Amino acid sequence: MCLSIPSKVVKIDSESNIAIVDTMGVTRKAGLELVEKEDIKVGDYVLIHIGFVMNKIDDEDALESLKVYKEILEIMDEDERQKLVLEDDNCENRGA
């Protein structure tokens, strides 16, 4: 019931107060009654819930989170590599 789906605004119909959005390839209509009309533009990412735009997703913020996770992964990969090198250095059976 509370699940909402990230979608991209592809068109705004000001007359009927609806946005046409793309939800992973599916085109749907969503009412703009719950948002400031000036705030929503073509190209924005929004959450859609039971036929209404709920909010605009802060894309800078989403990018920032994804960047942080990528960095964590890179640090972990580096840690893993160092661990492997260390294990290799300490390997008693080298050449066995």
Next chain:
Amino acid sequence: MSELQLKDLYDGFRNPDTIRSLAKQIADEAKNLKMPLRIMEVCGGHTHTIMKYGLPQLLPDTISFIHGPGCPVCIMPKERIDHAIALAKMENTILLTLGDMIRVPGSKTSLAQERAAGYDIRPLYTPMDALKIAKENPDKRVVFFAIGFETTTPMTAAVIKATIEQNITNLFFHINHVLVPPAVDAIMADGKAQINAFIGPSHVSVISGAKIYQPLPDKYKTPVVVSGFEPVDVLQGILMIVRQQVQERADLEIEYTRSVTMEGNTIAQKLIDTYLQPRSHFRWRGIGDIPDSALEIRPEFAYLDAEKIFGDILPNEPIDDHKLCICGTILKGLAKPMECKVFGTACTPNTPLGSCMVSSEGACNAYYRYAGVLA
């Protein structure tokens, strides 16, 4: 033009490597926990994510999940479902509702069974369709049986507004909108579930703002982290909770910053406040009566309120659950679905005895669906 792609908003927050790295980080930092964490994920959407991605299996034993009451279909007591059935059986009436509501058993039958018996009962994709159906059927009464937490309430308010503005006179509303904070407070005041941290709901908070949970850290000294519904969001939220507990803090924090602010969607809040007000009493399945935990139509719009207009045909006696069903105990955080004697045998998603098995957000449904993960 943003570099963000739509698929990043899905895949980026479900990335298996990120899930593994966060789980490892949680395991490392959880070694410093001063006591085990019993985290209530209030919302059924989170329960679903936790089970679907097998998060309990990725986390140390010192972190456990207590599934909360945040499933609007699950908490609906049987007498309210009987209301919907009584309304649907009125002459010349079309009854509309959302989601899984039509499959939940009332005292005798469900709305789906009544529909099969010939009554005009229709599930909606969007409440806005109620306007269209009312206009297309001017000689019929159309009743919208409105359900949901704070997430879904402004949409009902928008339909009420449009009904008034468009002078539609045959559309009525039976309001069952419920509120998260009073229910969570009732569980904490009871104390039996021994919860010491919360993952706050995602989309309730988009509307209401994270500020609605501030009483939890203030009154009960429990951390609250509002998280998104994706598995990476949930794990990041847990990491933030672990850090709070290790640092002996109990704060309200937002992990889901791409969509949630402290203030929430003020346009939606104003719309709700214009048409709806807190109702003094509402009985929750399992939890019982909680004052001011639900909404009703404001008295000035009583001419739209199905509960008032058709009150004489609506049964009001509280009706208990099936005696074998422990849905109520699960909703209070006092039992897991596996502890129920009829789980997966007499009670399955196709033949549900209780609401927790019906709704895709219900804990029993999530356990049944992802049972392979548990094995």
